[in-house]
Amino acid sequence: MAEVLVYVDHVDGAVRKPTLELLTLARRIGEPVAVALGPGAENTAAALAEHGAVKVLTHDAAEYADYLVVPKVDALQAAYDAVSPAAVLVPSSAEGKEIAARLAVRIGSGIITDATDLEAGAEGPVATQSVFAASFTTKTRVSKGTPVITVKPNSAAVEAAPAAGAVEALAVTFSDKATGTKVTARTPRESTGRPELTEAAIVVSGGRGVNGSENFAIIEALADSLGAAVGASRAAVDAGWYPHSNQVGQTGKSVSPQLYIANGISGAIQHRAGMQTSKTIVAVNKDAEAPIFDLVDYGVVGDLFDVVPQLTEEINTRKG
DSSP states (O other), X not given: OOEEEEEOOEETTEEOHHHHHHHHHHTTTSEEXXXXXXXXXXXXXXXXXXXXXXXXXXXXXXXHHHXXXXXXXXXXXXXXHHHOOSEEEEEOSHXXXXXXXXXXXXXXXXXXXXXXXXXXXXXXXXXXXEETTTTEEEEEOOOSSSOEEEEOTTSSXXXXXXXOOEEEEOOOOOOGGGGSSBOOOOOOOOOOSSOOGGGOSEEEEEOGGXXXXXXXXXXXXXXXXXXXXXXXXXXXXXXXXXXXXXXXXXXXXXXXXXEEEEESOOOXXXXXXXXXXXXXXXXEXXXXXXXXXGTOSEEEESOHHHHHHXXXXXXXXXXX
């Protein structure tokens, strides 16, 4: 069976969930070979092997921390040259998509971004995408070269499938461009204790109807009762009610959770483009004609200031 390269997203050896999803999808089209770079790369092997990686190619160097993107592209290209894979899978983060795009240019291949599913096809892997602001679902395949595909988080259920996970050192020679953009400082982001927005299984968002930054406490309380991430519409972010890092939409972050709860969000196409691939969508809005209701699985026509606290209380009661 052909080998499939999977780029590993990890933090000091702790593998993030989107990578485990990629391994599940990779097994549909071949044998996953994981590429883990940076500090703690070798510590990823156990988790990767448990989820189907037949090999784990590792490499660590100061360049991965000191410079942006290009050193990782150099390493992934080295893995590509060593393995000659049937496809390359990368998580659909901002950095992941840049790495994938640069690799595709280098190897002369087509690229598919933000796939939501993957299956084997007679002429190569076939990806499912949600396109044109999520107005259409398409089946797509690369027609030239080795497919480079980025996959949205929460697109597949993680499935364990123990494999050898043999660790091999990857030989990497950095290009002259690897040191072109240097990281000069880092500031740790304050932890809220909530899951990362793009990876969360549940997202609770607030929009213009929240009517003020102080009222986002209601949204946060519901999110915390569900162990969810907090999102915001562009209107709420532009008004200064919530940080831009939490914006969901075409000009913000794209999410695809199992459950998305929209509160006081009208459902403009800009917002829908960032959350329409969510598995189950619930909306609370006092305007029965709001466009968001055309999209939802469950809708509540009502004032969020009445509905959301009751919902939070009911959830906490049932948990207790």
